[in-house]
Amino acid sequence: MKKVTIIGVGNLGKSILSGLAASDIIDASDITAVDKSKYNLKEVEEKLNISISQDIITSIKGVKWIILCVQPRQLDLVLEEIKDKLTSDQILISTVTGTSIAEINEVVPDNKVVRVMPNTGASKKLSMTCIAANEDVKEELKFVEEMFDTIGRTLIIEERLMQAATVLGASGIAFFLRFLRAMIQGGIQMGFHPHEAQIIAVQTAIGAATLVAKNGTHPEREIDKVTTPQGCTIEGLNEMEHQGLSSSVIKGVMASYEKINTIK
Ligand SMILES: NC(=O)c1ccc[n+]([C@@H]2O[C@H](COP(=O)([O-])OP(=O)(O)OC[C@H]3O[C@@H](n4cnc5c(N)ncnc54)[C@H](OP(=O)(O)O)[C@@H]3O)[C@@H](O)[C@H]2O)c1
Known part of the structure; x- marks a missing residue:
């Protein structure tokens, strides 16, 4: 029984x-998407050839896997709506930030219940998904x-690290993109057109991340390879550090972590 319904x-x-x-393990015809918005549903129906519905109750019937993908403040309503209709063999997969198993x-x-923390790289098959479950969820965790x-890519983690995983992996998309934007702005100031x-x-960002991913090296090792003594790279790197690059990134990550621990 591989049917999947995604709510949200x-x-x-x-x-x-x-x-x-687009994957091999689930047929598109076994996937149902549920949302309040017809617009969102039409979009995925046309693009992905999956079933769509605005009715949660009918769309969870006979389905093994239910992925909860609504905002934290919307979760209670969804759980209240489905709780008396669920059968005990159905597995809930929650992407919802800040709500524990x-x-x-x-x-x-x-x-x-399995908690997952993917990111929007998922649409390009490049998500980082952290997964956590209780001890009794072994077979299901595999699937x-x-x-x-x-x-x-996936990583099984302890549930206590789920908030940290949200900051590093999910918010991390935004953090890296803000750095990318700053690099583009620097490039424009040096004379390139924005698209160039x-x-x-x-x-360059793909290359840098791939070097670390494929070589299994620490980032500083790859930095050393492009840093000539007294050259332009070390001049730029040191100026970035004088301006607080690493410190502000770490502080930003920790601010995000403090905030997430207050969200419910
Ligand atoms: N975005 C990320 O990168 C990311 C990464 C990791 C985890 N998460 C977590 O994933 C969850 C979803 O995030 P998101 O950014 O995808 O949120 P989103 O864009 O707001 O999507 C939630 C969708 O669920 C719909 N919805 C709400 N209540 C519903 C109900 N009762 N029945 C059917 N549909 C309902 C919403 O419709 P309305 O807009 O009409 O309410 C909306 O279309 C959140 O809990 C978030 O913390 C997000």
Whole structure:
């Protein structure tokens, strides 16, 4: 039984759907997308050839995997709506930030729950998805891992690290993109047209990340390879550090982490 229903087809839901629908482990015809917005649903139906519905109750019937992809403040309503309709063999996969497995199980005590924290790289099969579950969820965890492997890379973590995973992996997309934007702005100031600066900065970012990913090296090792003594790279790097680059990134990450711990 591999049927999947995803509740909430917003930014993340669309990204997960486009990865899953193109994967080998689930047929697009076994996927149903549920959302309040007809516009969101039409978009995924046309692009991905999956079933769509605005009715949660009918769309979870006979489905093994239910992916919850709504905002934290919307989760309670969704759980209240489905709790009496669920059968105990159905597995809930929650992408929702800041709501623990125990909190979900307070409302739906008979269902196994897996928490996942993907990112919007999912739409290009480049998500980083952290996954956490309780000890009793072993077999199911394997399939959830397989499911999210189809949209990028996965890592099983302890649930206590889920907030940190959200900051580093999900908000991390925004953090890296802000750095990318700054590089593009620097490129424009040196004389490139914006689209040229973007091509150069994006490809360089892909190259830099791929070097670390494929070589398994620490970033500083790859930095050393392009840093000639007394050259222009070290001049730029040191100026960035004098201006507080590493410190402001770490402080930003920690501010985000402090904030996430207050969100419910
Ligand atoms: N965006 C990310 O990169 C990211 C990464 C990791 C985790 N997350 C988590 O993933 C969850 C979804 O985030 P998102 O950015 O995709 O949010 P989003 O863009 O707001 O999408 C949520 C969607 O769910 C719909 N919805 C809400 N209540 C519903 C209901 N009762 N029945 C059917 N549809 C309903 C919303 O419709 P309306 O707009 O009409 O309410 C909206 O289209 C959040 O909990 C977030 O913390 C997000």
